[in-house]
Amino acid sequence: MKAIVCKQFGPPSNLVLEEIESPKPKEKEVVVQVKACGVNFPDTLIIQGLYQFKPELPFTPGSDIAGIVKETGSGVTHVKPGDEVFGFVMHGGYAEAVVVPGNACFIKPPMMDFPIAASFMMAYGTSYHALKDRAKLQEGETLLVLGASGGVGLAAVELGKLMGAKVIAAASTNEKLQLCQEYGADEVINYTTEDLKSKIKELTEGKGVDVVYDPVGGAYSEAAIRGMAWEGRYLVVGFAAGDIPKIPLNLALLKGCAIVGVFWGSFAMKTPKKNMQNTMELMQWYGSGKLKPHIYRIYPLSESAKALEAMMNREVRGKVVIECS
16 A cells, blocks of 8 residues: 655655555554545654654654545444544554554544545544633633634634634734634734734733633743733643743743643543543534534645645645545
8 A cells, every 4th residue: 555654754855655565453443544634733743753752663644534444353343344434543644544543433424525524533622622621611711722723723713612712813824814713713813913912911801811722832822821811721732833932830820820731642542432522522513514624725645745844834724634545
């Protein structure tokens, strides 16, 4: 089968398209013929050796997959060969087939096409886990989303609005912010032309925001935490800016706020029943038309490097997808 292979850590141009051996399932595993794989910012880090974990070389990147079940291992009863599914793997998705843990493989709704299904799991799973389980976002609270036009950011905007929050979207261009408004943002901040802390104060009439959703890190994190309300929750989701910020801890004391880590991949693996419940709730919202993933562009498997470069260059609004077979 064909797969994108990372043989040495480095830029996307190092990746190669090769024929590799087709996988076989072990107990409680599913082999999926991958029709589409979502591109996520961690993919750009993992190929450079900059992510929280480093797979052994060589490896195939890609986590968010959708496709058709080819084969199941013993102990798998909820899916069978021929079923259309979507799921999550730590890596291996940029390929014509991949092994998926049984508890991370779900039946795809009939109305959901493969590119949408491959755009769903990480973006909406991360954002819903963050807002529901980690922040315990309440109706009427104010949510600030940094990097709001990206995959997880736009999902957070959409979900925050659906959960009854007032949503402030922050991004780097007016074009990106227009998309955020289309997805329900009540207010927007262009943090390349406006002072983030001052604008938060203005938009909240001095109260501050109850929850900050931060997948960006870098220079805007401290300004965001300074703009928090009393007993707010600051969600550490990722570091797309490349820099891990050093937050003065006295701010947590002064604000009475919580700094909360969000690692959806570990949550999904460590508490699969809770993740399944969240996934089913998200599927119900999707089925009723309340969630609409935004696809920026679809690339063929052979152009995976271009997809990753677009992500690294901050060109993407919403999700980028790779068609694998």
